[in-house]
Amino acid sequence: MLGLVGAALFFIAFLINAGNIGTNDVFTSTNLMLLGLTALALHMAGVGAGWRYRGRR
Known part of the structure; x- marks a missing residue:
């Protein structure tokens, strides 16, 4: 999910x-690229890869 946000x-x-x-x-292309690199x-x-719903078994 964070990869898509970065893209x-x-x-x-x-x-x-x-x-x-x-x-x-604040809203420059360089700042957006740095935010994209952070998300990537x-x-x-x-981070964020293990978000699962754990229901009853």
Whole structure:
């Protein structure tokens, strides 16, 4: 799931960079790429991989 979030953030950062869209200092393409790298690193570390519903047996 975090891999998909990272890919979406990379895509949004690409659109901002390719379209030369002026944004404020917080919502820049570099910051979005860093958030995407963080999500990708968490995905590769296995965070969020073990979320399962445990019902009665």
